[in-house]
Amino acid sequence: MLNIKNLHARLEQKEILRGINLQVNPEEIHAILGPNGSGKSTLGRVLVGDEKYEKTEGKMTLEGRNFDEMDSAERAQAGFFLSFQSPPEIDGVSAKELLLAAKKALDKDFRSSFRLKKELSENLKKLHLSDEFMTRDVHKGASGGERRKMEMASLLTIDPKIAFLDEIDSGIDVDAMKAIATAIQEFMKRKGKALILVSHTEKLLQMIQPTHFHVLCAGTIVQSGGQEIMERVHQCGFCDFIQEKKKNSQLKVVS
Amino acid sequence: MSSTVQFQEISRADLDTPNTQKYAEKFRKGLTEEVVREISADKKEPQWMLEIRLKALKIFHKKKIPTWGPDLRKLDFTDIRYFSTASENPNAKTWEEVDPEIKRTFERLKIPEAERAVLAGVGAQYESENVYHNIKKEWEEKGVIFEDFDVAVQKYPDLVRKYFSRSVPLNDHKFAALHYAVTSGGTFLYVPKGVKITQPLQAYFRMNSMNQGQFEHTLIVVEEGADVHYIEGCSAPKYGSQALHAGCVEVFVEKGAKARYSSVENWSKDTYNLNTKRALVHENARMEWIGGNLGSGVTMLYPCSILIGDNAQADHLGVAFANTDQNQDTGAKIIINGKNCRAKIVSKSLAKGGGITTYRGLIDIKPHAENATVNVECDALMLDDKSVSDTIPHITCDNPTASMTHEASAGKISEEVLLYFQSRGIDEETAKGMIVNGFLDEIVKTLPLEYAVELNRLIELEMEGSVG
Numbered sequence: 174m175l176n177i178k179n180l181h182a183r184l185e186q187k188e189i190l191r192g193i194n195l196q197v198n199p200e201e202i203h204a205i206l207g208p209n210g211s212g213k214s215t216l217g218r219v220l221v222g223d224e225k226y227e228k229t230e231g232k233m234t235l236e237g238r239n240f241d242e243m244d245s246a247e248r249a250q251a252g253f254f255l256s257f258q259s260p261p262e263i264d265g266v267s268a269k270e271l272l273l274a275a276k277k278a279l280d281k282d283f284r285s286s287f288r289l290k291k292e293l294s295e296n297l298k299k300l301h302l303s304d305e306f307m308t309r310d311v312h313k314g315a316s317g318g319e320r321r322k323m324e325m326a327s328l329l330t331i332d333p334k335i336a337f338l339d340e341i342d343s344g345i346d347v348d349a350m351k352a353i354a355t356a357i358q359e360f361m362k363r364k365g366k367a368l369i370l371v372s373h374t375e376k377l378l379q380m381i382q383p384t385h386f387h388v389l390c391a392g393t394i395v396q397s398g399g400q401e402i403m404e405r406v407h408q409c410g411f412c413d414f415i416q417e418k419k420k421n422s423q424l425k426v427v428s
Numbered sequence: 429m430s431s432t433v434q435f436q437e438i439s440r441a442d443l444d445t446p447n448t449q450k451y452a453e454k455f456r457k458g459l460t461e462e463v464v465r466e467i468s469a470d471k472k473e474p475q476w477m478l479e480i481r482l483k484a485l486k487i488f489h490k491k492k493i494p495t496w497g498p499d500l501r502k503l504d505f506t507d508i509r510y511f512s513t514a515s516e517n518p519n520a521k522t523w524e525e526v527d528p529e530i531k532r533t534f535e536r537l538k539i540p541e542a543e544r545a546v547l548a549g550v551g552a553q554y555e556s557e558n559v560y561h562n563i564k565k566e567w568e569e570k571g572v573i574f575e576d577f578d579v580a581v582q583k584y585p586d587l588v589r590k591y592f593s594r595s596v597p598l599n600d601h602k603f604a605a606l607h608y609a610v611t612s613g614g615t616f617l618y619v620p621k622g623v624k625i626t627q628p629l630q631a632y633f634r635m636n637s638m639n640q641g642q643f644e645h646t647l648i649v650v651e652e653g654a655d656v657h658y659i660e661g662c663s664a665p666k667y668g669s670q671a672l673h674a675g676c677v678e679v680f681v682e683k684g685a686k687a688r689y690s691s692v693e694n695w696s697k698d699t700y701n702l703n704t705k706r707a708l709v710h711e712n713a714r715m716e717w718i719g720g721n722l723g724s725g726v727t728m729l730y731p732c733s734i735l736i737g738d739n740a741q742a743d744h745l746g747v748a749f750a751n752t753d754q755n756q757d758t759g760a761k762i763i764i765n766g767k768n769c770r771a772k773i774v775s776k777s778l779a780k781g782g783g784i785t786t787y788r789g790l791i792d793i794k795p796h797a798e799n800a801t802v803n804v805e806c807d808a809l810m811l812d813d814k815s816v817s818d819t820i821p822h823i824t825c826d827n828p829t830a831s832m833t834h835e836a837s838a839g840k841i842s843e844e845v846l847l848y849f850q851s852r853g854i855d856e857e858t859a860k861g862m863i864v865n866g867f868l869d870e871i872v873k874t875l876p877l878e879y880a881v882e883l884n885r886l887i888e889l890e891m892e893g894s895v896g
Binding site for chain 1: 842843844845847848849850851852853854855856858859862863865866867868869870
């Protein structure tokens with residue numbers, strides 16, 4: 174479904190992604206772990222087409238369609254969704270208006286603001302947000318937890334093929350975490366969906382049970398595998414992986 | 429909620445396409461005493477009115493062009509037609525009596541439609557004259573007067589004379605003097621004591637021929653405890669040659685009364701819009717100015733509220749949009765003399781394609797004005813690197829008990845916000861339109877739904893091609 178090959182990208186003069194390879198298939202949940210500044214959020218930004226980042230090498234495709242030939246809106250229309258780590262406040266535009274415009278962009282035949290309202294209201298309820306969030310300015314004056322829950326309600330409403338959730342669980346209380354986990358599970362129950370999850374907290378990962386784990390260090394994936402990776406990170410942190418990587422690269426230089 | 433007035437269908441052509449202008453040839457260009465006397469004679473005015481005109485003309489010749497604000501040096505007073513009439517039948521009471529071509533123009537601008545749906549009364553001015561003026565019976569029966577200003581001078585001379593030029597004096601500035609010399613048409617609205625009009629009244633001003641000038645006078649008197657909402661709309665076709673609008677609006681808000689004045693000014697980009705608007709607000713009264721300035725090459729407009737009574741209030745909400753070759757110099761003036769007065773200014777401006785927007789504000793708190801509260805908020809959004817925005821606030825405070833805040837912001841559309849919209853599948857042009865509408869929302873939502881739709885539509889027309 175989503176195929177990332179040898180992806181290199183930089184922000185201004187600084188190279189952040191240095192050759193990422195990742196293949197995500199339907200029904201899979203990929204958790205990306207890694208220390209701060211390793212490039213996790215950058216990966217999401219490059220995937221969504223943030224022009225601040227310059228892709229210098231590599232290829233990203235979604236169901237065979239090359240992201241290089243698509244702008245951010247077209248990537249979203251093709252089925253890619255990014256939840257923002259710090260979603261911005263938007264003056265004078267409500268979630269209802271924003272998501273109606275989004276639905277219309279994704280589906281030319283979608284016109285019913287009534288249907289959107291009903292769907293959004295149901296999804297807000299699942300995240301324990303009141304209907305008030307439908308009409309007030311998007312993210313305006315909302316807490317971190319409310320913003321993240323709103324991102325999840327948006328995800329359920331937009332219904333993309335694949336979502337990249339960037340620290341959807343940071344700085345939220347247990348109840349919010351549960352609501353978000355339940356929403357993720359509901360999304361994954363829908364047919365053919367896939368997920369990439371950037372997270373620092375073990376709690377959410379335990380609830381979600383990702384199918385794949387990757388450790389990202391200094392812009393490359395240094396280790397991929399299953400559940401055992403999370404346990405290793407939990408016990409020894411990322412130092413282990415970083416040391417291993419250094420060793421490997423030294424070996425490469427020697428050979 | 430569905431609007432019965434289809435303002436969203438208004439196109440650029442509806443606004444920019446002129447009608448025939450053969451009639452205009454009968455009227456000469458330029459400003460002389462003779463022209464002023466002819467205007468007065470044409471209207472069969474009382475002597476006092478002619479005297480005001482002649483006095484104003486002298487002041488006009490003496491006063492200098494303002495040396496601040498936008499450059500007015502290209503404005504050629506000799507190449508303007510100060511008076512012209514297109515219709516044989518002014519002040520019709522039904523649209524059937526209006527000249528068919530003129531009627532079609534107002535139909536394209538959705539005026540009769542709006543009248544049927546949401547308005548208590550409508551005036552429609554074409555060049556120097558009202559072609560239509562009507563108020564619904566129920567309000568007429570309550571003593572509300574809604575007339576063409578020229579008609580009111582004849583029918584209610586004492587009432588008009590009591591208020592006319594009492595808030596904006598002849599020597600206020602050069603263009604006020606010009607206005608009084610050649611004034612023609614406009615509205616007289618009188619709301620008797622305690623009458624609260626539940627539907628808005630509207631006047632629409634249309635200039636049609638090339639190099640036309642329009643100088644309508646709007647006089648609104650809201651007696652004690654009365655309540656009214658008055659709306660003005662204006663437009664003119666585009667010729668690539670100058671036109672001039674120097675109107676004047678005077679509002680008298682008596683004790684405990686409330687007046688709301690909303691306007692959407694959309695003159696063609698050839699027009700100099702040098703307009704004066706002022707309200708005298710008495711004890712416990714409230715004045716609200718809501719303005720959208722989209723058209724005109726040059727606009728200089730600073731609606732003014734003079735809070736003379738205790739506990740008087742004023743709200744000034746303004747939107748200005750400057751596109752290529754447009755200079756929108758707008759703002760507000762608040763003068764406070766009463767005790768415990770409150771004033772609020774919210775100004776939002778948009779600049780695009782090299783347009784210039786300026787917020788120019790004056791707040792003057794006089795020595796007797798105890799416990800005045802003034803809040804000013806002005807936000808400017810620039811849609812590209814070529815456009816310019818300035819904020820020029822001027823504050824004088826002679827009473828130490830006053831409380832004032834001034835918040836200003838200027839910037840471009842946040843890239844993060846734009847990316848957020850796009851990441852939801854919304855294309856750049858639609859996203860920018862939504863962000864701009866959102867930026868203006870605080871002001872637009874104070875308009876009746878139909879007019880909010882109209883303003884949004886006009887902004888949409890300006891936003892076309894904003895993605896390069």
